[in-house]
C-alpha cells in the first residue's frame with residue numbers, strides 16, 4: 150500500500166510504497182477508511198516539533214477496524230471498530246494511573262515518535278484505543294481524539310463549562326473551531342464565535358453560534374453584546390487573538406488555551422488577571438474517557454464531524470497549502486479506501 154512520508158523538514162511529503170509490520174505484544178493493526186489532516190501536521194512539517202523522528206508517516210487522527218491483533222492483546226478483537234488517542238500513553242506514571250493520560254510525560258505521539266495515520270493500515274498499542282459504537286461514522290471516529298475529544302477535555306474537564314454559561318471561541322472558522330462551536334452548543338452554552346474571515350460568519354451562525362464577532366477590537370463587541378463578557382474563553386489561535394480573548398472575560402472568568410496557530414509568545418496583562426480574578430489554564434489533547442464521551446454524544450446525534458472535503462493521499466501537500474491559507478471550513482480528510 151501507499152503511505153505519505155515526511156522525509157525532510159519544510160519539504161513536501163513524499164508518497165512511497167509501504168508495508169506495515171504485523172502487530173506484536175499489545176499492538177493491533179487498524180485498517181482505516183479515512184484520516185484527518187491536522188494543523189499540527191503542517192507545523193510538524195514546518196519544523197515546529199523538533200522531536201519528530203524523520204523519515205516518518207505523519208498523522209494522528211486514527212480510527213478503523215482491527216484486522217490483526219498481537220498475542221498479548223486483551224481488550225480488543227479482530228473486526229471491532231476502534232479509534233485511537235493521538236499518542237500511546239505509558240500506562241504506568243501517576244498521570245496515567247489516575248486517568249489523566251493526556252499529561253503522561255512518556256507518551257509517544259503518532260506521526261512524530263512513531264508512524265502515524267497517512268496510510269491505510271496503522272499499528273497502535275491497545276492502551277491508546279477505545280471502542281467505537283457501530284452507528285458512529287468513520288469521519289466522526291477519526292476526529293474523536295484530536296478534535297472533539299480534545300475540545301471536550303478543554304471545555305468540560307479543564308474549563309468546567311456549565312450549561313447556560315457564555316463561551317467565546319477564537320478562530321471559530323478553523324477546522325477545530327467549527328467543532329468547538331458545535332460541541333459547546335451541544336453542552337448547552339451560549340456561544341460567541343470569533344473569526345478573522347468575515348465570509349465564515351454565515352457558516353458559524355448555521356453551526357449554532359449565538360453571536361459572531363470579528364476584527365481588531367472584538368472584545369468590545371463581546372462586552373457590548375453580552376453585558377459583562379464571557380464565563381469561558383477557548384483560545385486556540387495565539388498572538389493574534391490572545392489579548393482580546395482575555396479582555397472578553399467577565400469577572401472570575403476562565404480561559405483555556407488549546408493551541409497557538411501563531412507560535413509567537415503573547416504579552417500577559419497581569420493587572421487584568423489580578424483585578425478580575427481571571428484564570429488561565431492549558432489543556433492538551435484528550436483522554437480515552439473524553440473520547441468515549443464524545444463518541445456517545447455522536448451516537449446520540451448531538452455532534453457531527455464537519456468535513457470540508459475528502460482528498461486522495463497524493464493531494465496531501467495541496468491540502469497543507471490550503472490549510473495555511475485558511476481557505477477551508479471544517480476538516481480536510483484523506484480517503485484511504487481509494
Ligand SMILES: [Zn+2]
Nearest residue numbers: 187189210295
Ligand atoms: Zn490532530
Ligand SMILES: [Zn+2]
Nearest residue numbers: 239242245253
Ligand atoms: Zn504515563
